[in-house]
Amino acid sequence: MNENFIQINGISKHFGNVKAVDDVSFSIKEGEFFSLLGPSGCGKTTLLRLLAGFEYPTNGNLLIDGSDITALPPDKRPTNMVFQNYAIFPHINVEQNIKFGLRKLGLTDDEIKKRVDDVLALVKLEGYEERFSGQLSGGQRQRVALARALVRQPKVLLLDEPLGALDKKLRDEMQLELRTLQKEIGITFVFVTHDQQEAISMSDRVAVMSEGKIQQLSAPNELYKNPENIFVSDFIGETNFLKASTKSKDGEHINVAIEDLGDFKVKNNLNIPENSSDVVCSVRPESMMISRDKSDWDICLEAKINQTSYLGEMTRFYVEVSGINKVITVSSQHFDNQSFENNTCFISISLEDISLLQKK
Amino acid sequence: MNEKNSSLLVYTLIYFGFLYIPVLFLPIFSFNDANYMSFPLAGFTTDHYEEMWSKRNLHKALWASVKVGVVASVVSTAIALLAAKAFVRYKFRGQNVSYGAIMMPFLIPEIILAVSILIIWINLGLPLGLVPVTIGHILFCTPFAMLILIARIEGFDFSLEEASRDLGENAWGTFYRVSLPLYLPGIIAALLLSFIISFDEFILAFFLSGSDATLPMYMWNQMRFVKKLPHVLALGAVIIVFTTFIVLLAFWLRNVGQGKEKQDIAIKL
Amino acid sequence: MFQAWRNLYSKSDNAKAYSLLSPALFLIILVMLIPMALMLSFSSFTQVSMMEIDFTPTFQRYIDFFEKSLLVSLLIKSVKISFIVTLITLLTAYPVCYYIAFYVKKNKMLWLVLLTLPFWTSYLLRVFSWKIILGTKGVFNSTLLGAGIISEPLTFLMYSEEAVIITLTHAWAAFALLPLYVSLEKIDFSYIEAARDLGLSKFEVFWKVTFPLSLPGVIGAILIIFIPTVGDYVTPALIGGTEGRMLSNMIQAYFGKINNIPLGAASATIMLTTVILITAIVSYTTKRLTQRLS
Numbered sequence: 001m002n003e004n005f006i007q008i009n010g011i012s013k014h015f016g017n018v019k020a021v022d023d024v025s026f027s028i029k030e031g032e033f034f035s036l037l038g039p040s041g042c043g044k045t046t047l048l049r050l051l052a053g054f055e056y057p058t059n060g061n062l063l064i065d066g067s068d069i070t071a072l073p074p075d076k077r078p079t080n081m082v083f084q085n086y087a088i089f090p091h092i093n094v095e096q097n098i099k100f101g102l103r104k105l106g107l108t109d110d111e112i113k114k115r116v117d118d119v120l121a122l123v124k125l126e127g128y129e130e131r132f133s134g135q136l137s138g139g140q141r142q143r144v145a146l147a148r149a150l151v152r153q154p155k156v157l158l159l160d161e162p163l164g165a166l167d168k169k170l171r172d173e174m175q176l177e178l179r180t181l182q183k184e185i186g187i188t189f190v191f192v193t194h195d196q197q198e199a200i201s202m203s204d205r206v207a208v209m210s211e212g213k214i215q216q217l218s219a220p221n222e223l224y225k226n227p228e229n230i231f232v233s234d235f236i237g238e239t240n241f242l243k244a245s246t247k248s249k250d251g252e253h254i255n256v257a258i259e260d261l262g263d264f265k266v267k268n269n270l271n272i273p274e275n276s277s278d279v280v281c282s283v284r285p286e287s288m289m290i291s292r293d294k295s296d297w298d299i300c301l302e303a304k305i306n307q308t309s310y311l312g313e314m315t316r317f318y319v320e321v322s323g324i325n326k327v328i329t330v331s332s333q334h335f336d337n338q339s340f341e342n343n344t345c346f347i348s349i350s351l352e353d354i355s356l357l358q359k360k
Numbered sequence: 361m362n363e364k365n366s367s368l369l370v371y372t373l374i375y376f377g378f379l380y381i382p383v384l385f386l387p388i389f390s391f392n393d394a395n396y397m398s399f400p401l402a403g404f405t406t407d408h409y410e411e412m413w414s415k416r417n418l419h420k421a422l423w424a425s426v427k428v429g430v431v432a433s434v435v436s437t438a439i440a441l442l443a444a445k446a447f448v449r450y451k452f453r454g455q456n457v458s459y460g461a462i463m464m465p466f467l468i469p470e471i472i473l474a475v476s477i478l479i480i481w482i483n484l485g486l487p488l489g490l491v492p493v494t495i496g497h498i499l500f501c502t503p504f505a506m507l508i509l510i511a512r513i514e515g516f517d518f519s520l521e522e523a524s525r526d527l528g529e530n531a532w533g534t535f536y537r538v539s540l541p542l543y544l545p546g547i548i549a550a551l552l553l554s555f556i557i558s559f560d561e562f563i564l565a566f567f568l569s570g571s572d573a574t575l576p577m578y579m580w581n582q583m584r585f586v587k588k589l590p591h592v593l594a595l596g597a598v599i600i601v602f603t604t605f606i607v608l609l610a611f612w613l614r615n616v617g618q619g620k621e622k623q624d625i626a627i628k629l
Numbered sequence: 630m631f632q633a634w635r636n637l638y639s640k641s642d643n644a645k646a647y648s649l650l651s652p653a654l655f656l657i658i659l660v661m662l663i664p665m666a667l668m669l670s671f672s673s674f675t676q677v678s679m680m681e682i683d684f685t686p687t688f689q690r691y692i693d694f695f696e697k698s699l700l701v702s703l704l705i706k707s708v709k710i711s712f713i714v715t716l717i718t719l720l721t722a723y724p725v726c727y728y729i730a731f732y733v734k735k736n737k738m739l740w741l742v743l744l745t746l747p748f749w750t751s752y753l754l755r756v757f758s759w760k761i762i763l764g765t766k767g768v769f770n771s772t773l774l775g776a777g778i779i780s781e782p783l784t785f786l787m788y789s790e791e792a793v794i795i796t797l798t799h800a801w802a803a804f805a806l807l808p809l810y811v812s813l814e815k816i817d818f819s820y821i822e823a824a825r826d827l828g829l830s831k832f833e834v835f836w837k838v839t840f841p842l843s844l845p846g847v848i849g850a851i852l853i854i855f856i857p858t859v860g861d862y863v864t865p866a867l868i869g870g871t872e873g874r875m876l877s878n879m880i881q882a883y884f885g886k887i888n889n890i891p892l893g894a895a896s897a898t899i900m901l902t903t904v905i906l907i908t909a910i911v912s913y914t915t916k917r918l919t920q921r922l923s
Contacts, residue, residue: 052522052526053525053526054522054525054526073525073530074522074525074526075525075526075527075528075529075530075533079526080526080527081522081523081526083519083522083523084519085517085519087517087519087520087522087523089520089523089524089538090520090542091541091542100524100527100529100537101526101527101528101529103528103529104528104529104533105528148523148527149526149527152527152528365728365732368724368727368728368732369728369732371724371725371728372724372725372728372729375721375722375724375725376725376743378799378802379747379799379802379803380743380747382755382758382759382761382762382799383747383750383754383755383758385758385761385762385768386754386757386758386761389761396766396771438652439652439653439656440653442649442650442652442653443649443650443652443653445649446645446646446647446649446650447646449645449646449649450642450643450645450646450649451642452642452643452646452647453643455646458650458654461654461657462650462653462654462657464657464661465657465661466853467852467853467856467857468661468856468857468860468901469856469857469859469860469861469877469900469901469904470857470860470862471860471861471862471877471880471881471897472665472668472860472897472900472901473661473664475668475880475884475893475894475897476661476664476665476667476668476897477660477664478884479664479667479668479671479890479894480663480664480667483667495660496660498656498660499656499657499660499661502653502656506653553749556749557749560749560750560751560752560753560754562752562753562863563862563863566862566881567881567884576751576753579753579754579757580753583757583760583867592757593761596751596754596757599751599754600750600751600754603749603750603751604746604750607745607746607749607750608742608746611742611745
């Protein structure tokens with residue numbers, strides 16, 4: 001497998017004074033399901049459009065499979081795209097849509113027929129050849145868009161939030177289908193989404209973007225477990241931030257003073273220097289517990305609970321710890337279902353899963 | 361608002377009467393067997409229509425108007441299509457100024473356009489005739505065509521064009537296979553309506569046509585002779601019916617495949 | 630080289646937009662702006678004889694214009710007629726558009742077509758139809774004579790300022806209807822409901838909400854009626870006679886049988902300048918007025 005199948009070298013894209021993509025470099029592996037994840041305006045769609053050739057970079061160059069595509073127009077690139085709104089041509093039917101991109105490939109009629117039949121089977125759209133875009137459901141349109149791009153057998157398939165327009169249930173189904181399909185055909189997928197759950201559940205690797213830069217590029221579970229900065233920690237899943245400052249190192253661990261809580265020893269994966277006051281501890285909801293009685297966890301604090309709001313998997317508590325108001329989010333499994341409001345109770349934190357992060 | 365307002369309705373109906381009735385006198389008197397256009401009607405005749413078959417100059421003028429109209433509508437629609445796309449697709453510096461400049465011929469008194477083209481044409485030593493009329497009509501039709509096309513292209517999903525580029529078509533292939541078929545109803549509407557504007561246009565033709573009369577010029581020349589008026593009426597009636605037909609066709613085309621039925625021709629004025 | 634050019638080209642929306650606009654702008658510059666600039670320069674020349682023009686620059690043509698009381702009075706009359714026509718057209722067309730925008734629910738399309746159709750029909754024929762109505766032996770006179778109301782045809786109907794005003798009002802009505810209708814149609818009805826909810830009377834709602842919101846259409850209508858009617862040629866020539874003559878008829882004469890192109894060019898320039906000045910003032914004051922209203 002080619003580790004550097006897609007190479008993005010120092011790419012910037014400026015629109016006037018706005019740096020949509022700001023000096024980004026990374027590589028995507030061949031056959032990988034790669035996601036660009038971030039909030040709207042983070043530059044992920046611009047980066048995808050740079051790969052497709054709809055935008056040209058202000059600086060830097062792009063390589064796919066060893067050849068420089070930076071200056072190539074979209075029709076000369078080995079990429080195909082599934083558009084956010086699918087962009088199914090409304091004036092021609094499904095079959096003609098799928099055949100649209102085959103005209104210039106120099107295939108014989110038999111080859112065209114075979115490819116169309118194969119791709120229709122692949123996306124399970126047999127029997128829909130004569131339909132027009134207006135006669136299709138959202139999910140079917142999405143399949144047409146997918147078929148139309150895949151039938152050209154691109155080296156890279158670009159997907160611009162393709163599931164965004166679907167309702168929740170259909171989206172979950174399509175996630176699984178897309179993932180299975182990608183493994184089946186082995187084409188490199190570059191998938192843009194703002195939905196962290198989507199990116200995490202489908203991708204081999206995820207690049208989290210913010211303000212035109214890559215914040216972290218790693219496997220999905222790493223993003224959650226070992227966020228490299230506050231943005232990623234905050235963007236991926238729920239978390240609780242505790243202000244802290246570092247003291248002396250102790251092997252792979254470091255001693256920190258967590259504000260209002262005292263001194264503790266935690267993992268130092270990011271190799272944060274000693275005596276730094278600009279650090280925070282990120283504690284995931286499942287590493288916290290609220291109980292009536294004192295626990296034997298690493299940290300156990302007495303607190304007064306002013307208000308709770310139930311969020312499903314998690315519950316938010318508005319608490320008072322030593323006279324200071326705090327908001328904490330705790331996994332709903334980790335407390336017994338009694339009303340805690342206006343009661344004194346204990347907040348426990350497991351040090352095992354704390355991530356120590358540096359402020360910018 | 362579900363309430364009725366009958367006084368406004370009555371007023372509106374009277375207003376439409378004022379708008380439409382005067383024009384209806386043309387067809388009415390065109391069948392009247394008299395040289396004067398007065399009541400009571402003298403009797404029914406189709407002589408004035410039959411007369412049109414024999415008028416050599418009329419045929420010549422009709423042919424001239426058709427030629428000018430076809431060239432002017434095709435050229436102005438082509439220019440307007442590109443301009444309309446620029447305004448709908450892009451945000452760019454000087455957008456309002458460019459828009460104002462292109463709409464100008466629509467606002468400036470036509471006589472001023474006519475006179476300035478006349479001056480430059482004579483001073484270039486070129487003969488008056490259908491060529492300067494056509495050029496003037498292209499100038500005059502372009503803003504109309506652009507308004508129609510903008511109304512049609514607005515809301516067009518430009519990712520369709522990107523999808524075509526992505527699927528391996530170059531710019532021309534994309535225009536031919538995607539943009540053109542989707543813009544087509546708008547383009548035809550723009551063609552038809554610019555043709556009608558050119559076909560009915562008088563002032564530019566009056567100053568620039570020299571001895572090559574267009575149809576409105578022909579009518580103008582005939583209007584001066586009382587004896588020829590009935591024949592002008594017949595011609596006028598035919599032109600009104602023809603124009604109405606073309607305009608209705610253009611409206612219908614403009615709305616084909618468009619959910620909203622807004623006649624927002626003037627929306628950008 | 631080509632790649633570099635394409636790169637540069639595709640970098641900017643400005644470049645893409647202007648390459649699409651270039652034919653239109655080229656047309657405007659070549660067929661409108663340059664000829665108008667030439668017209669302006671001709672207004673500073675002198676017609677020596679039928680075929681001969683002295684190209685020494687002079688302001689004399691403008692002095693000539695203002696010394697000829699006929700031209701000045703025609704200019705004033707043109708502006709006056711256009712002003713009256715614009716006012717009448719707006720006042721009469723506004724309720725119609727208001728009705729269609731707010732009251733018509735069924736067959737709206739039919740009303741819209743009725744509204745738009747006259748816009749496209751031959752201007753010359755629309756004017757001509759009034760000649761049939763107002764003529765000495767026309768519809769109006771013959772009907773009145775036939776009914777015995779009058780014994781002699783009313784000659785003042787034709788060839789008067791009033792005749793020109795009526796005809797122009799009819800001929801340009803379509804140009805007021807469209808912008809007015811569009812601006813009224815666009816008004817979100819919840820504004821009106823909100824105003825009613827806040828305790829304004831129907832009358833107050835109109836003056837404080839509906840009318841100010843329809844002002845873009847009003848200004849649009851003023852522009853597309855006032856400017857072209859000042860320079861109208863057909864109506865005064867067909868209907869106006871000597872009484873209803875306007876400046877355009879003289880401009881035409883200078884380019885035609887009088888053959889004084891520089892004076893014609895000066896007259897046209899003065900007409901254009903007047904029109905631009907007046908419309909600038911009108912749209913400015915209308916905007917100020919709205920700000921005060923709301």
